[in-house]
Amino acid sequence: xxxxxxxxxxxxxxxxxxxxxxxxxxxxxxxxxxxxxxxxxxxxxxxxxxxxxxxxxxxxxxxxxxxxxxxxxxxxxxxxxxxxxxxxxxxxxxxxxxxxxxxxxxxxxxxxxxxxxxxxxxxxxxxxxxxxxxxxxxxxxxxxxxxxxxxxxxxxxxxxxxxxxxxxxxxxxxxxxxxxxxxxxxxxxxxxxxxxxxxxxxxxxxxxxxxxx
Amino acid sequence: xxxxxxxxxxxxxxxxxxxxxxxxxxxxxxxxxxxxxxxxxxxxxxxxxxxxxxxxxxxxxxxxxxxxxxxxxxxxxxxxxxxxxxxxxxxxxxxxxxxxxxxxxxxxxxxxxxxxxxxxxxxxxxxxxxxxxxxxxxxxxxxxxxxxxxxxxxxxxxxxxxxxxxxxxxxxxxxxxxxxxxxxxxxxxxxxxxxxxxxxxxxxxxxxxxxxxxxxxxxxxxxxxxxxxxxxxxxxxxxxxxxxxxxxxxxxxxxxxxxxxxxxxxxxxxxxxxxxxxxxxxxxxxxxxxxxxxxxxxxxxxxxxxxxxxxxxxxxxxxxxxxxxxxxxxxxxxxxxxxxxxxxxxxxxxxxxxxxxxxxxxxxxxxxxxxxxxxxxxxxxxxxxxxxxxxxxxxxxxxxxxxxxxxxxxxxxxxxxxxxxxxxxxxxxxxxxxxxxxxxxxxxxxxxxxxxxxxxxxxxxxxxxxxxxxxxxxxxxxxxxxxxxxxxxxxxxxxxxxxxxxxxxxxxxxxxxxxxxxxxxxxxxxxxxxxxxxxxxxxxxxxxxxxxxxxxxxxxxxxxxxxxxxxxxxxxxxxxxxxxxxxxxxxxxxxxxxxxxxxxxxxxxxxxxxxxxxxxxxxxxxxxxxxxxxxxxxxxxxxxxxxxxxxxxxxxxxxxxxxxxxxxxxxx
Numbered sequence: 001x002x003x004x005x006x007x008x009x010x011x012x013x014x015x016x017x018x019x020x021x022x023x024x025x026x027x028x029x030x031x032x033x034x035x036x037x038x039x040x041x042x043x044x045x046x047x048x049x050x051x052x053x054x055x056x057x058x059x060x061x062x063x064x065x066x067x068x069x070x071x072x073x074x075x076x077x078x079x080x081x082x083x084x085x086x087x088x089x090x091x092x093x094x095x096x097x098x099x100x101x102x103x104x105x106x107x108x109x110x111x112x113x114x115x116x117x118x119x120x121x122x123x124x125x126x127x128x129x130x131x132x133x134x135x136x137x138x139x140x141x142x143x144x145x146x147x148x149x150x151x152x153x154x155x156x157x158x159x160x161x162x163x164x165x166x167x168x169x170x171x172x173x174x175x176x177x178x179x180x181x182x183x184x185x186x187x188x189x190x191x192x193x194x195x196x197x198x199x200x201x202x203x204x205x206x207x208x209x210x211x212x213x
Numbered sequence: 214x215x216x217x218x219x220x221x222x223x224x225x226x227x228x229x230x231x232x233x234x235x236x237x238x239x240x241x242x243x244x245x246x247x248x249x250x251x252x253x254x255x256x257x258x259x260x261x262x263x264x265x266x267x268x269x270x271x272x273x274x275x276x277x278x279x280x281x282x283x284x285x286x287x288x289x290x291x292x293x294x295x296x297x298x299x300x301x302x303x304x305x306x307x308x309x310x311x312x313x314x315x316x317x318x319x320x321x322x323x324x325x326x327x328x329x330x331x332x333x334x335x336x337x338x339x340x341x342x343x344x345x346x347x348x349x350x351x352x353x354x355x356x357x358x359x360x361x362x363x364x365x366x367x368x369x370x371x372x373x374x375x376x377x378x379x380x381x382x383x384x385x386x387x388x389x390x391x392x393x394x395x396x397x398x399x400x401x402x403x404x405x406x407x408x409x410x411x412x413x414x415x416x417x418x419x420x421x422x423x424x425x426x427x428x429x430x431x432x433x434x435x436x437x438x439x440x441x442x443x444x445x446x447x448x449x450x451x452x453x454x455x456x457x458x459x460x461x462x463x464x465x466x467x468x469x470x471x472x473x474x475x476x477x478x479x480x481x482x483x484x485x486x487x488x489x490x491x492x493x494x495x496x497x498x499x500x501x502x503x504x505x506x507x508x509x510x511x512x513x514x515x516x517x518x519x520x521x522x523x524x525x526x527x528x529x530x531x532x533x534x535x536x537x538x539x540x541x542x543x544x545x546x547x548x549x550x551x552x553x554x555x556x557x558x559x560x561x562x563x564x565x566x567x568x569x570x571x572x573x574x575x576x577x578x579x580x581x582x583x584x585x586x587x588x589x590x591x592x593x594x595x596x597x598x599x600x601x602x603x604x605x606x607x608x609x610x611x612x613x614x615x616x617x618x619x620x621x622x623x624x625x626x627x628x629x630x631x632x633x634x635x636x637x638x639x640x641x642x643x644x645x646x647x648x649x650x651x652x653x654x655x656x657x658x659x660x661x662x663x664x665x666x667x668x669x670x671x672x673x674x675x676x677x678x679x680x681x682x683x684x685x686x687x688x689x690x691x692x693x694x695x696x697x698x699x700x701x702x703x704x705x706x707x708x709x710x711x712x713x714x715x716x717x718x719x720x721x722x723x724x725x726x727x728x729x730x731x732x733x734x735x736x737x738x739x740x741x742x743x744x745x746x747x748x749x750x751x752x753x754x755x756x757x758x759x760x761x762x763x764x765x766x767x768x769x770x771x772x773x774x775x776x777x778x779x780x781x782x783x784x785x786x787x788x789x790x791x792x793x794x795x796x797x798x799x800x801x802x803x804x805x806x807x808x809x810x811x812x813x814x815x816x817x818x819x820x821x822x823x824x825x826x827x828x829x830x831x832x833x834x835x836x837x838x839x840x841x842x843x844x845x846x847x848x849x850x851x852x853x854x855x856x857x858x859x860x861x862x863x864x865x866x867x868x869x870x871x872x873x874x875x876x877x878x879x880x881x
Contacts, residue, residue: 089860109878112878113878133867136863136866136870139860139863140860140861140864141860148859205858205859206858206860208857208858208859209856209857211857212855212856212857
């Protein structure tokens with residue numbers, strides 16, 4: 001339907017794989033923030049016109065995902081003095097392959113979904129599913145708390161893409177509420193990261209096993 | 214909407230609200246302000262007076278009234294109503310808690326219990342008001358809310374002294390039991406909504422039900438409410454919770470809260486088409502088993518409050534037998550069975566709330582004096598606490614169903630009903646005949662039980678030195694007991710006082726059957742009971758006075774009781790609580806499973822050794838706790854899922870997501 005939108009979605013998918021394949025935390029943060037900015041642009045491409053409502057929602061998304069959250073994450077990273085994800089449960093190359101596999105699966109799977117015809121043409125649904133899967137892969141295979149936050153953000157991006165389907169139907173309040181939730185979540189996580197670092201002298205979430213009953 | 218102040222229901226609803234909120238103001242003050250307890254009691258008094266006023270107004274005005282408001286919950290309405298059946302159960306609600314509240318002013322002083330006094334007052338009011346709301350509600354959603362309000366308030370009351378491990382244990386048992394009952398009630402009301410099409414507790418389900426659904430509804434009713442009433446295999450929470458709660462709370466729990474289970478059974482049965490004979494026979498049999506085993510367990514106890522709790526189970530059994538008889542009457546279209554069975558059951562509800570509260574308050578006075586619940590450490594209290602001993606005698610005579618006190622009147626009605634039923638030569642001769650024998654056995658065993666408790670606690674000489682001299686309690690604790698004893702006497706001599714209301718309730722209950730119903734007052738020669746009771750009282754009081762003069766003139770009591778004329782006997786040679794019950798305990802060994810720890814004599818000169826017995830609740834100790842322990846062990850295997858690693862937990866989420874996607878796809 002919209003070649004530019006499809007192109008953006010392909011870039012988003014490529015960014016997913018890039019995020020899976022790098023060990024440098026700064027790079028992951030930058031990739032995810034770029035992804036967020038791209039997502040913020042998408043509503044214009046879907047709606048095709050400008051309105052204060054659209055501006056507010058997109059502006060909020062871009063500001064939060066492309067600006068505030070990366071800033072907070074980079075500061076958290078500096079505070080705890082970590083630069084790299086050292087020992088993922090699955091290596092970078094295998095997890096990249098896994099991500100590619102998940103993307104292929106999402107493409108195949110969404111073809112068989114009973115979607116309204118208006119939604120079938122763009123890559124929206126498969127991109128959304130693929131991004132969600134990649135978010136999960138990041139969450140389950142990385143050990144450092146900061147990388148896991150990035151996984152959570154990627155997961156949220158996937159859900160956001162799915163929300164595009166409802167662009168016209170969703171009230172502004174809901175969108176702003178979702179953004180606020182995200183902001184608060186990341187804010188809290190940043191605090192928790194500091195606490196984990198103080199209590200365990202490490203950001204390795206595997207050490208949290210010690211809290212088990 | 215406009216309501217007249219003369220509308221009884223409005224007054225009663227206001228009373229309910231005041232009772233629910235009675236403990237709230239005290240919570241805003243510091244725990245050192247001891248006058249807040251008096252404020253709470255005053256609010257309870259206002260609530261009860263308003264409630265009684267409302268009941269009186271309602272009895273002169275329109276009998277059935279209702280208020281319906283919409284609310285914001287997705288289901289049901291705020292719908293309350295008052296009818297004769299409800300009024301019967303509201304009378305104890307507006308009587309017992311307020312007396313217990315006054316008793317608590319001295320028994321559970323804020324100055325002596327600063328840590329939980331205010332909380333106790335709060336939940337006490339919630340319990341009383343919750344029970345009133347249970348009776349008032351005419352909508353199953355509101356009913357369940359009120360039911361849980363009552364049940365949770367009772368949990369916090371029973372756990373008032375939660376620093377003791379035993380109290381916590383009893384509280385947990387209660388919590389599990391009450392929720393097991395609530396699950397059945399949820400299923401019951403869901404099913405009722407299915408068949409009647411609404412949540413209102415007034416739509417009578419027509420007779421077009423299949424037998425399977427009718428039976429399910431009936432069984433759910435009996436089990437769900439049976440947990441609260443304490444029917445026999447479902448009674449497991451009752452002894453522990455009653456024994457460990459403060460005494461005025463035990464009095465309200467036993468005297469009023471158990472009756473809410475009975476109320477629930479009766480209320481739901483008004484909605485169901487009871488046409489099958491087996492329903493009544495099952496309830497009759499359950500009542501007989503509950504009654505006999507309840508009193509047998511009571512005899513085996515050495516803890517005075519556990520004993521009274523088991524005795525409550527026995528009385529619930531008697532009430533249940535009356536309901537069973539009424540159900541048989543409904544199935545056979547015999548109005549006289551219904552009248553005598555249900556009339557006796559409802560009268561016994563009142564009577565039990567009077568005498569059981571009396572003896573629970575009495576046990577509180579005893580515990581204040583001797584600081585223990587173990588009867589084997591008491592003895593000879595009649596000399597140091599004459600008022601308490603005398604008041605206990607009232608309660609004990611009434612609870613044994615002896616004339617001239619009130620327990621006799623209600624048990625007699627049930628007897629009459631059973632005899633009618635046997636004499637009518639109907640198809641139910643066999644079960645009803647057995648039930649009549651069971652009722653007689655219950656009466657005899659109850660007598661044995663209360664002879665034991667009176668002899669061990671009040672007669673003889675003290676078995677153990679007590680810290681300080683035992684003495685009668687203060688007036689605040691004595692007067693509520695005296696009022697309750699007075700109620701026992703009045704209802705014993707003039708049970709006719711309650712007949713107009715009971716008659717209305719019975720007529721309302723058996724509406725679906727509707728043959729002409731005889732008058733309760735003409736069903737039995739009650740004027741004879743009244744006059745004989747008066748004569749009996751005069752004889753007893755006169756004989757007592759004469760005997761006492763003679764004894765006082767003749768023999769100075771220098772030697773202890775049970776001394777057999779030997780002046781140097783030690784208190785240890787008296788019969789103990791255990792030895793009093795030994796014969797009956799060994800007779801019922803096959804159900805009680807008593808544990809004896811006997812000394813083994815192995816040498817010629819045996820050393821000092823000890824003997825002890827205990828009778829734990831067999832259902833709890835042998836069935837429920839082992840089952841829970843086994844379940845706990847099996848559930849430990851699920852701990853494998855708890856790995857403590859965030860990545861693995863997220864993997865679970867992913868697995869569920871993939872599963873749901875796949876499932877949804879297959880479903881399409």
